[in-house]
Amino acid sequence: MRIGTARQTYAADAALFDTPTQRAWLAVLAVALLGFPFLASEYWLYLACLVAIHILSATGLNILTGYTGLVSLGQAAFMGVGAYTVAILQQRWGVPSLLSLAAAGLAALLLGLLVGLPSLRVKGLYLAIATIAAGVLAHFAFSHFTTVTGGSAGLTVRPASVLGIALEDSFRFYWLVLPLTAAGLLGSANLLRTRIGRAFIAIRDRDISAEVLGIPLLRYKLLAFAISSFYAGVAGGLYAFFFRAITPETFPLVLSIFFLAAIIVGGLGTVLGSILGALFMTLVPEVLKSVMGWLPLSGNATLYLSPVRTIVFGALIVLFLVFEPLGLAEVWRRVRRTFHLWPFRT
Amino acid sequence: MTIDWWLLFEIVLSGLGAGGLYALTGLAFVTIYKATRVVNIAIGEMLMVGAYLFFAFSAGLNLPVWAAILAALVASGAFGALVERVMIRPMLGESPISSFMVTVGLGSILVGIVELVWTADQQRLPEFFPAAPVKIGDAMLSSKVVWGFAVAVLLIGAVLLALRFWRGGVALRATASDQQAAYSMGIDVPRVFSLAWVGAAMIACVAGIVVGSIGGISSVMGVFGLSVLVVVIFGGLDSVLGALVGGLVVGMVEALAGFYLGGEYRLLATFLLLVLVLLVRPYGLFGTHEIERL
Numbered sequence: 001m002r003i004g005t006a007r008q009t010y011a012a013d014a015a016l017f018d019t020p021t022q023r024a025w026l027a028v029l030a031v032a033l034l035g036f037p038f039l040a041s042e043y044w045l046y047l048a049c050l051v052a053i054h055i056l057s058a059t060g061l062n063i064l065t066g067y068t069g070l071v072s073l074g075q076a077a078f079m080g081v082g083a084y085t086v087a088i089l090q091q092r093w094g095v096p097s098l099l100s101l102a103a104a105g106l107a108a109l110l111l112g113l114l115v116g117l118p119s120l121r122v123k124g125l126y127l128a129i130a131t132i133a134a135g136v137l138a139h140f141a142f143s144h145f146t147t148v149t150g151g152s153a154g155l156t157v158r159p160a161s162v163l164g165i166a167l168e169d170s171f172r173f174y175w176l177v178l179p180l181t182a183a184g185l186l187g188s189a190n191l192l193r194t195r196i197g198r199a200f201i202a203i204r205d206r207d208i209s210a211e212v213l214g215i216p217l218l219r220y221k222l223l224a225f226a227i228s229s230f231y232a233g234v235a236g237g238l239y240a241f242f243f244r245a246i247t248p249e250t251f252p253l254v255l256s257i258f259f260l261a262a263i264i265v266g267g268l269g270t271v272l273g274s275i276l277g278a279l280f281m282t283l284v285p286e287v288l289k290s291v292m293g294w295l296p297l298s299g300n301a302t303l304y305l306s307p308v309r310t311i312v313f314g315a316l317i318v319l320f321l322v323f324e325p326l327g328l329a330e331v332w333r334r335v336r337r338t339f340h341l342w343p344f345r346t
Numbered sequence: 347m348t349i350d351w352w353l354l355f356e357i358v359l360s361g362l363g364a365g366g367l368y369a370l371t372g373l374a375f376v377t378i379y380k381a382t383r384v385v386n387i388a389i390g391e392m393l394m395v396g397a398y399l400f401f402a403f404s405a406g407l408n409l410p411v412w413a414a415i416l417a418a419l420v421a422s423g424a425f426g427a428l429v430e431r432v433m434i435r436p437m438l439g440e441s442p443i444s445s446f447m448v449t450v451g452l453g454s455i456l457v458g459i460v461e462l463v464w465t466a467d468q469q470r471l472p473e474f475f476p477a478a479p480v481k482i483g484d485a486m487l488s489s490k491v492v493w494g495f496a497v498a499v500l501l502i503g504a505v506l507l508a509l510r511f512w513r514g515g516v517a518l519r520a521t522a523s524d525q526q527a528a529y530s531m532g533i534d535v536p537r538v539f540s541l542a543w544v545g546a547a548m549i550a551c552v553a554g555i556v557v558g559s560i561g562g563i564s565s566v567m568g569v570f571g572l573s574v575l576v577v578v579i580f581g582g583l584d585s586v587l588g589a590l591v592g593g594l595v596v597g598m599v600e601a602l603a604g605f606y607l608g609g610e611y612r613l614l615a616t617f618l619l620l621v622l623v624l625l626v627r628p629y630g631l632f633g634t635h636e637i638e639r640l
Contacts, residue, residue, distance in 0.1 A: 071443050118621075121628045125385045125446055125583070129575055130624050133617040136572075140614045208638055257450055264447055307461035314454025321448050322436045 014193045016186075037174050045170035047286065052174075052181040053238045054278035058262045059188045059271070060231025065260065066269035067192065068224035069204030070119055073256045074131035077138035078108040078229040080251035082236025087155040087246055088148060097160035097167075101180075101237040108233025109226045111138075116225030120218045123207075135253050142248035154247030157240045167241070177238055184231055189271045191227070200224055204269070261317045267329030276328040284316065285309050356485035357605045358598055363491035365597020366498030367553050371570070372577040372589030373505055374549040379583050380522035381542035384434055384445045388453035389550060390571020396422045396551025397471070397558035397567065398460055404472050411474045415555065419548050426547025430540050453568060461565045468564040475559060494556040501552055502590065505545075509586070514541055522584070572613070573600065576620045582633020591631065595619075 007013040017023050037045055061075045082104035089095040089103055115134045122130055142149050149155065159168040160176060167173045191197045199220045202210040211217050240246050258281060266277020292305055320327060338345075371393060378386045386392075399421045404414035433452060437445040475493045479486050509515035520528040521538045529535050554563075557570060577596045581588020596616055603615035629635050 071446070118624055118628070122624050123628070125442060126579060126624060126628060128443075128446065129385075129579055130621065132572070132575070133620050136613055136617045137621075140610070143610070257454075260447065260450070304462065307458045307466075309458070310461065311455050311458030314451040314456075314458065317451030317454070318433055318448050321440075321444050321451070322433065325440065325444060 016189055016193070033178060037171050042170060045174055047282070049170050049173050049177050049242060051279050051282045052177040053235050053242065054259075054262065054282050055275050056177075056181045056184045056238070057232050057235035058259050058266070058278040059184055059274040060228040060235065061259045062263045062266075062268065062271075062274045063188055063191065063200070063231070064224050064228035066263055066267075066273065067197065067204060068200040068221065069207075070116075070221060070224060071124070071128040071260070072115075072131045072225075072228070073128055073253065073260065074115055074134040074138075075228075075232050075259045076251040076253065076255035077131075077135040078112060078232035079236030079239060079255070080138055080142060080246075080248075081111050081229075082108045082233030083240035083246045083250065084142060084149055084155070085233070086237040086240045087157045090157060091155065097162055097176075097241065101160075101234055101241075104237030104240075105230040105233040108229040108236065112225040112229025112232075113222055115229075116222045119221045119225065131256075132253065135251075135256060139248050139251070142251075149248075152248060154245055154250070157244045157246065159244065160241040173242060177242075180234065180238065184234070185271060185275070188231075188274075192271075196220070196223065201269075258313075261313065263327075265316055265320045265327055267327030270327075270329040272332060273327050273329040276332065280328060281313075281316070284312060288312060352485050355482075356487065357601050359482065359485060359487055360491055361598035361601025362594055363487070363495040363597070364601060365594040366495040366502075367557055367593075368574055368577045368597050369590045369593025370498040370501055371550060371553045371574045372581065372593050373502055373586065374546040374553070375574060375578050376584060376586055376589045377505075377518070377542050377549070378546045379578070380586075381518050382430075382434060382445075382539050383442060384437075384449065385442065385583065386449045386546070387446060387571065387575065388449040388456065388568075389546075389574055390568035391453040391456040392422075392426070392547055392550040393554035393557065393570060394460060394563070394565070394567040395425060395456055396547070396554035397563045398464060398554075399425075399551065400555045400558070401464070401469060401471055401563060405469075411472065418551055418555065422547045422551035423544045426543040426545075427540055429547070430543035434539070434543065435536070453571075457565050457568060464565075466565045468562045470562050471555070471559045473559070488560075490556075490560045494560060497552065497556055501549065505549065506586065514538075518542060573616055576616045579620055579630055580623050582630025584634055585630065585632035588630055588632035 007018070012018065017026060036048065040048065057075060057079060060078075061072065065071050085104040085107040086097075086100045089100040090097070095103070111134075115131060118130060119127055143152050159166045160173070161167065162176060165172065167176055192201075199210065199215045202213065202215055203217065203220055203224075207217055210220075236251070239250070243250070259278075262277035262281040263274055264277070265280055266275065267273025288309055289305060292308065324331065371389060374392070375386055375389045378384055378389075396418060400414055400418035403409050403417045403421075404411060407414075409417060429452060433448050434445065437448055475490045478489060480489050480492045481487075509519060517528070517533045517538050518541065520531065520533055521535055525535060528538075554567070557567070573596060577592040578589055579592075580596060581590070581592030596619065599615050599619055600612045604612040607615070623630065627633075
């Protein structure tokens with residue numbers, strides 16, 4: 001049983017890693033993450049990289065949707081812009097990988113500002129649907145500016161290279177994506193301790209009250225869009241380096257829905273939620289695949305796999321919203337509290 | 347450059363034909379939104395389910411067309427009631443975003459089920475519209491489009507009459523305008539919710555059968571719902587008139603863009619229209635402008 005921690009200053013209360021226990025567990029996690037690639041198989045490394053990219057993008061979307069309350073179905077479009085930026089910079093001008101990732105973030109950020117512009121006038125669900133428009137327009141641009149984007153044939157990307165080392169397999173790529181995702185998570189956790197983060201939350205809770213309190217709505221809403229799409233752009237750039245080929249179909253509306261689902265399943269408005277949600281949503285299809293492999297289905301289980309995956313995807317969204325609207329982060333919090341208070345019960 | 351006026355006329359007419367179906371589906375959407383404040387992004391998938399039910403009854407069970415349509419209608423209604431009871435009722439009082447996401451999940455589930463049962467391949471519905479094209483002046487129109495438009499107009503008229511005169515329709519409008527007041531006047535609001543979903547599912551079923559008989563049915567039919575979203579945003583989420591006007595306008599814009607620019611421009615034109623309308627009138631042409639106060 002752990003005794004409660006008394007915090008005496010606001011800074012202590014808002015600290016990121018406040019208790020020694022927490023710091024110890026984080027150290028354990030860090031060691032585990034550093035040791036993971038040496039023990040895991042190629043398949044698990046591939047999944048780990050994919051999960052990390054998804055976490056990065058989900059974190060961005062969570063800033064926009066979870067904290068600021070602006071629902072966006074355009075995350076895939078922003079990722080697409082990032083991916084194409086990386087591919088074009090690399091193919092045309094041979095820009096170094098890290099630099100092109102930064103450029104990917106910036107390009108997506110600019111688009112995010114553009115898409116965010118109507119957000120002052122357009123609210124709630126109207127905005128959500130307007131962001132679908134961003135996705136449709138981006139898809140159109142990707143498939144029709146053939147000279148730049150290669151049209152429906154898409155572009156191929158060479159593996160990223162950092163300090164002259166080509167990151168051509170998952171093992172090497174892991175060392176690029178892990179620090180970036182960690183930095184992204186730390187950045188988002190820190191953002192919420194600042195004035196900006198608190199402004200975001202005020203806007204989510206009631207934007208008119210926030211305005212009355214002196215928060216310039218347009219500026220902060222645009223800022224949320226900008227930060228969120230920057231994350232998406234970098235994640236999209238990583239996607240391009242990871243899969244080495246992008247086509248307009250790589251970033252469909254379903255991918256945007258995937259990220260929205262991930263943060264809902266994980267928990268809107270929590271950093272942990274983005275992590276758990278992206279992890280969960282990425283791994284469920286894989287688990288499903290192996291479960292379907294074991295089942296004694298007649299002949300080709302692969303035929304059923306795709307529809308079953310679609311059903312499970314939808315069912316997860318519905319079940320979480322109906323039974324656990326606060327998501328996995330809340331489940332985790334409850335588990336933790338049970339352990340803290342044991343043997344007493346809440 | 348000379349414009350072939352008859353050709354233009356023909357395109358506009360076929361656009362209006364498609365627009366009638368958009369208007370009809372938009373009407374189903376608005377019914378749900380008005381009564382329950384749920385933005386049903388799965389409307390395209392509900393339409394698909396209606397079409398597949400008809401397919402199951404007609405091609406699968408070999409029922410005659412009229413019986414199959416009736417059976418599909420009844421089954422769709424039951425399906426609407428089920429969805430409302432299982433997914434929408436528990437979301438009462440949650441944020442609009444949550445119920446919106448529930449319908450996103452619903453759409454995904456429906457697509458999966460259809461693919462599981464009927465595979466993702468395109469199927470053809472049995473032919474029941476007369477085959478001879480209809481001629482208006484020099485303009486030739488496929489009879490399916492004309493009949494589809496006629497069905498849409500009839501059904502829209504019926505729904506408008508029901509909303510105006512039928513007790514259930516009046517209850518629905520009362521609930522839409524003030525839930526609390528409706529409750530206190532003895533209207534069973536949960537039943538109205540259920541009614542709205544049943545009605546919308548049935549309307550969507552009719553639209554699905556017509557759309558399916560024109561273009562065939564497949565598991566990607568739900569994309570139709572994307573254009574319907576534009577229709578209702580254009581007209582205003584809670585406006586019946588808006589859905590009708592929006593449907594016709596979007597249908598025409600799509601037909602013109604599709605003919606003069608190419609098929610891939612259809613969705614682009616629709617969404618550009620959406621962006622324009624949102625910039626000028628964020629709550630749609632005929633939507634209620636909600637006044638917010640602290």
